Amino acid sequence: MERYELTIKASAAGELEKLRFRDDRRRIVKRIGQLADSPRPRGCEKLSGRTDLYRVRQGDFRIVYAVDDENRRVRIVKIGQRREVYR
Secondary structure, eight states: OOOOEEEEOHHHHHHHHTOSOHHHHHHHHHHHHHHTTOSSOTTOEEOTTOSSEEEEEETTEEEEEEEETTTTEEEEEEEEETTTTTO
């Protein structure tokens, strides 16, 4: 199976850099890397009201992303704590 290309929106990259703990960042980066192999892993959920956005959990954090199957791309849109990421 061919891997998907990963892109990260500049604002999402900034959110990742702002995380206080290096271990949290490391786990999130690992989880993002796994999306290249499986863009819809077990436990991902499609966001209601949006046809193209999904989210995966990583501890207390959420990774919101869009999947483009035609061009085999995953675009990371937002990264944040669960209470703030959907605003």
